[in-house]
Amino acid sequence: MKKRLSELTDEEVIKEFQDNNTPEAYEILVKRYKDPLMNFVFRFVGDRDACTDIVQDTMIKFYLNKDSYKSFARFSTWIYTIAGNLAKNELKRRKRRKYVSVHSGDDDDYQIQIEDDSFFAPDRLADSSIKDDIIQKALLKVKSVYREVVILRDIDNFSYEEIADITGLSIGTVKSRINRGRTQLQKLLKTIHKE
Amino acid sequence: MGIFKKKITEEYFEDTIKLLKGLDRVKAPDNFEFNLMVRINNQEFGDLEGEEKKLKFAWVLPPAAAVALTTIVLFFMLSDQTVEFDNPLFAPPKLRTEFQAISAVPRGPVEYNATETEESKELGRNLAASGDVTMFSSPSEPDVQLVVQPNDVIFEERIELPFDTKNSVNLDSRLQGNDQARSSNASATLVRGGSPVFDFNGFSVRERVSKQEFEAYKSRMDSLKRINTQR
Numbered sequence: 001m002k003k004r005l006s007e008l009t010d011e012e013v014i015k016e017f018q019d020n021n022t023p024e025a026y027e028i029l030v031k032r033y034k035d036p037l038m039n040f041v042f043r044f045v046g047d048r049d050a051c052t053d054i055v056q057d058t059m060i061k062f063y064l065n066k067d068s069y070k071s072f073a074r075f076s077t078w079i080y081t082i083a084g085n086l087a088k089n090e091l092k093r094r095k096r097r098k099y100v101s102v103h104s105g106d107d108d109d110y111q112i113q114i115e116d117d118s119f120f121a122p123d124r125l126a127d128s129s130i131k132d133d134i135i136q137k138a139l140l141k142v143k144s145v146y147r148e149v150v151i152l153r154d155i156d157n158f159s160y161e162e163i164a165d166i167t168g169l170s171i172g173t174v175k176s177r178i179n180r181g182r183t184q185l186q187k188l189l190k191t192i193h194k195e
Numbered sequence: 196m197g198i199f200k201k202k203i204t205e206e207y208f209e210d211t212i213k214l215l216k217g218l219d220r221v222k223a224p225d226n227f228e229f230n231l232m233v234r235i236n237n238q239e240f241g242d243l244e245g246e247e248k249k250l251k252f253a254w255v256l257p258p259a260a261a262v263a264l265t266t267i268v269l270f271f272m273l274s275d276q277t278v279e280f281d282n283p284l285f286a287p288p289k290l291r292t293e294f295q296a297i298s299a300v301p302r303g304p305v306e307y308n309a310t311e312t313e314e315s316k317e318l319g320r321n322l323a324a325s326g327d328v329t330m331f332s333s334p335s336e337p338d339v340q341l342v343v344q345p346n347d348v349i350f351e352e353r354i355e356l357p358f359d360t361k362n363s364v365n366l367d368s369r370l371q372g373n374d375q376a377r378s379s380n381a382s383a384t385l386v387r388g389g390s391p392v393f394d395f396n397g398f399s400v401r402e403r404v405s406k407q408e409f410e411a412y413k414s415r416m417d418s419l420k421r422i423n424t425q426r
Contacts, residue, residue, distance in 0.1 A: 128219070155215050182211050183208075
């Protein structure tokens with residue numbers, strides 16, 4: 001039974017979970033999506049601990065609201081929508097906290113770290129972990145509305161239509177936001193491009 | 196053109212896209228599933244379940260508020276309209292037969308025990324005994340009136356006009372063009388001037404007022420006069 005479930009598509013597995021409340025079906029979907037969602041949320045929020053909590057909450061929301069999923073939508077877009085909304089809520093919470101905080105100079109320091117060529121010597125840029133770190137920090141500098149669609153398109157390889165479904169935007173808006181996000185990112189990543 | 200533009204755009208960002216695609220994939224911690232199942236088994240949903248309840252409640256609020264507001268607005272609008280209905284200018288006109296029915300119903304004398312005489316008492320008794328007859332003029336037959344008896348039996352009664360038919364003109368028939376042959380002399384008589392003998396008796400109101408009805412009105416007027424004089 002378990003083997004057969006694992007061979008089914010996402011939509012078939014969630015149907016099984018909805019109809020029979022099969023715990024195995026839920027576990028299969030958690031296994032399939034925990035890593036992609038972790039990657040997406042981490043690139044979007046930039047905090048590993050917060051990202052684990054968000055993905056856990058996403059899975060619990062999925063568990064609690066399994067019946068709100070309708071079969072005409074793709075399961076992947078549905079669960080990414082939940083994760084994206086939770087991630088946005090987390091960012092909003094942080095923004096509020098930031099306004100309250102007395103210290104507001106962190107952001108400027110952060111910009112210098114990314115854009116200052118002398119901060120990372122070219123030989124050090126070869127190190128992939130540092131490269132990843134720079135790209136991640138540059139991503140976090142991009143406006144969140146652009147960042148979300150750029151991650152979905154260029155990291156998670158979703159189509160424009162799927163991104164439109166996830167974000168609830170029109171395809172035209174998705175395309176323009178992706179281009180704007182990429183433009184911002186390109187400016188921020190000049191150092192790595194030169195290398 | 197659009198495809199060409201898209202290709203240029205994709206090529207323009209090629210390096211950035213390559214960098215993003217080359218990023219290491221972040222994976223969930225090993226205990227992710229274990230922790231998740233523990234949370235589910237212990238029903239530790241935190242604010243998530245409460246959020247759902249809040250959302251469900253919030254979903255009910257706007258329609259409920261809208262319904263309440265609409266009810267209040269409609270209540271005030273309708274109450275204003277009822278005031279307008281009292282305005283006689285907006286009231287629908289009454290039928291002629293209604294007026295006739297009202298005028299034909301005999302009204303008893305106004306009760307005023309302090310000054311009630313034997314005469315008025317007797318008149319009231321007579322009215323109570325025989326005044327339940329209601330009369331209507333028939334719209335189809337001009338010289339016929341409908342009489343409604345107390346036992347709801349309706350019959351037609353011919354009206355005897357107190358005029359000499361040779362010298363009088365039936366205006367209704369005349370206006371309808373039914374009586375042209377014989378009324379030519381009469382109309383000539385009617386408009387003739389300079390004659391010392393003027394045989395025009397006036398116009399007759401078709402509605403016949405019975406004596407009892409007249410007495411009823413008279414006693415009613417007397418009662419009202421008495422009340423006014425005592426004040």
